[in-house]
Amino acid sequence: MTRATDLSDDLPASPVSGRLQAGYAKAEDATPSSDTLLINEQSRLLEASGQRIYKFGFGQSPFPVFAPAVATLAAHAAQKAYLPVQGLPALRERVAAFHGVVDQTPWEAERVLVGPGSKLLLFALIKSLPAADILIPAPAWVSYAPQARMAGQHAVRLEATWDERWQVTPETLERHCRERPERLKVLIHNAPGNPTGLAPDADTQQRLADVARRHGVLVLADEIYGLLHHRGAYRAFARDYPEGTVTTGGLSKWCGAGGWRLGVMHAPASLGDELFQRLLGVASETWSSVASPIQQAAMTAYTPGPELDAYLQRQRAVLAEIGGWCAARLNAAGVRTHAPDGGFYLFPDFAMHRRRLASRGIATSRELTRRLLDEAGVALLPGSAFGCPPEQLTVRLAYVDFEGGELLATSGEVLGSPTLRQTREGIEAIVDWLERD
Template sequence: MPACVTSPDTSAPASTAADWLGRGYADDHNATAASDTLLINEQSRLLEQQGRRIIKFGFGQSPFPVFAPAVETLAEHAADKAYLPVQGMAALRDKVAAFHRHMDGTDWQAERVLIAPGSKLLLFALMKALPISEILIPAPAWVSYAPQVRLAGQHAMRLETSFDSRWLVTPEQLDRYCREHGPGLRLLILNAPGNPTGLSYEPEMQRELAAVAKRHGVLVLADEIYGPLHHRGEHRPFALDYPEGTLTTSGLSKWCGAGGWRLGVLNVPEALGDELLTRLLGIASETWSSVASPVQAAAITAYSVTPALEEYLETQRQWLSTIGRWCAQRLEAAGVRTHAPDGGFYLFPDFSTYREVLRARGITTSTELTEALLEEAGVALLPGSAFGCEPTQLTARLAYVDFDGAGLLEREPSVTLETAMADPDIGRVYEGIKAIVTWLNAR
């Protein structure tokens, strides 16, 4: 007799691929939302398309043009099309290592450098390459660290900071955490000068923090992409104080104004052995393969230390320092607690002194605060909650980048802050700070 064959049930509607996908999403609690920094940029554009005048303090993109000699090199190599080595061109890795030895006094070696399409991918690749670990993230910290930890299948732990600690993880705090939670593999992420705060460690405090990390065997990921933009040219790499346990990332997006070129660099210290670097190269080979050939050629020029490059960097530092200090002073004068920045182009103002005034206007969270500022004052900021802070903490990130960097590169800052801020190329920053203060005091 023939085998019994069960006929399919044609009475029930078949599930489509989209149906199965929807059910999968419903059961998936690990979804990753779009980056807040990218969303605020799109929101600002939409409002501008509606005819609104928006001061863009939300998206942290360098306002300065890309270093001109690097642009020329990029054009010369536009026809380059070959796949390059996964680790990056040897000539570029040589230049990157020499650049950091010169700028930072650190012992970068070309054979321990990895080139990638942006430092963002390097951060993720590192988390993915580690065994199961605890990733310690300050609060506040850059918006992408925590989502990347989840994507990498690691465990994120927040270390709360405060205005009084200058939004920095203290040596005592790290020591207490390690003692309370016992031994284990941990990676501490440090970003200095910081995003969203613009702040760096004083040398003595950094040495103490490094000693604690070394004592407890904590790895440190030093995200130092803003290092060359330390306003006094005094960036102190964490690897100077903890060379055997610090992995350092940087890239072209901030100090070279080349965010869209997508070129990041990572240094893996020799003391950590070859296994980690081998794993990173394996991830790179199965994902991004290599950075675009023309961009690597241009990066060789960007990383070549010349008088022109040093002048380019110093002019940026002077203007960013001038604008940042003026913004912080104006906000402080208005009662908004704000630390003057050490580097980069961010402030992290604390509006808590206006808590009752804002509560009367229906504002109790940082998200409500920034939404009202955008809608009512035409100023785009990012809420502190986007950076891991408690929602009711009335903080926000202010990226003071809405100015004409190309114009400012042609001249040095004036002697006084007020004279410098009268420069027409900085007009939108001046208007933005004024709009925030006026809105806060509106009744």
């Protein structure tokens, strides 16, 4: 029996193909695949070929999903009905109450939207806005700028520096707000951030909020890593600017449930009804509703209690210890690296090795990561993927190449655990590679 896939070999070339290629050649908004997803697939392929790869390229929680939520998911697995576009009312109530307690911010259940991951919610918001300048830090998560372009918006990079801890300063925001003041400005604020793991201090954030308020800037606060602040001290942006902040979060990072694809968004009533109706319109014409069993499981995840507190506190302690050690080891090798505030990323800067790297034919961050993968088996992402200049020798390092279940079940320090051997060896592989003649 001939397989259907074999029949394509006999098909004539389609005239549609020529039109497609001609159209793509003229397009100015081509959207390449996400660098984070590509490095994950590349690492898998190299491992499958027998190479040893230290997988610091893809940022996925190493911890198991919160067990009570898994039990709820199993109990509701047979549910198959479409749910309300906005999300289960009971879940929205639970989410609003949760953030009201955890973040001390005034979430209203009727202004919560549940979506298939915060990534799509972010795009829905950008698409629902009138013409705007989307102000994106450099560095920032790889998908913000492509999403802005796909939505027909104008992406503007706000460059940050090592000395500024890779943060957008109030002065930088003030300067950009004075440019084309007639345009709506939307500041994307992700803290603790991807790719840096850093967050502003309270004073800086309050001054940033003051600038936003004075210029009527809409702030899109991507707080997906907020609950993984290593000291449990994350300050939600809506605490300082509640009337002008749209907040997104979800289960992927703090609940270890990236593949479940459940995100939440809060758009305050102070922003008016038109924006929220447009958000619901995008949702109804695209994802319709999030899977019923997942929403039921999220009800459990968003219920505070001692078990959830212990789960979060242990994650924070483990990530803080590992991230602090990685940063210290790289700093000792002359690779400037800020110790992280939260999440599981570092943003090392190899500038002090520029001359030595240049002698080896390495002048850009992409060349740096390619050589590290080829010659040391270390998978990283270049700073240029996050909006930084190509010649800036920065990389993103996701220090989660370990199985977190065992560490979650223990107490005390973790660096001596055999579970972290791969992580420690990966950092040492970077240092050894740098020291080669």
